[in-house]
Amino acid sequence: MNVLRASLFVSLSILAVLGSLIAIWQTYEYKIAFSLVDDLKINNNELSFQSNILIEEVQYSRNQLTLRRVAQNNLGMRAPKLSEKVIIRVPGYE
Numbered sequence: 001m002n003v004l005r006a007s008l009f010v011s012l013s014i015l016a017v018l019g020s021l022i023a024i025w026q027t028y029e030y031k032i033a034f035s036l037v038d039d040l041k042i043n044n045n046e047l048s049f050q051s052n053i054l055i056e057e058v059q060y061s062r063n064q065l066t067l068r069r070v071a072q073n074n075l076g077m078r079a080p081k082l083s084e085k086v087i088i089r090v091p092g093y094e
Contacts, residue, residue, distance in 0.1 A: 071077040
């Protein structure tokens with residue numbers, strides 16, 4: 001009977017130690033996963049910000065092209081020729 005109790009105690013002790021090690025390992029894995037998720041969120045925010053900047057630049061370029069097209073086609077405007085350009089020189093800014 002004492003051998004049975006001793007073997008039961010040893011097996012339960014081993015199970016308790018293994019359970020503790022598994023709990024520690026799962027906590028470590030959770031912290032690593034949480035850290036990776038935070039890094040991905042930060043990267044997502046940075047990429048979203050950069051994407052918004054690029055979208056604004058594209059919209060600005062489209063607006064400029066639209067203005068140029070309207071000015072040339074509808075209003076008959078054109079870029080000045082070299083002989084039509086007037087250059088004003090201000091002393092001190094050359």
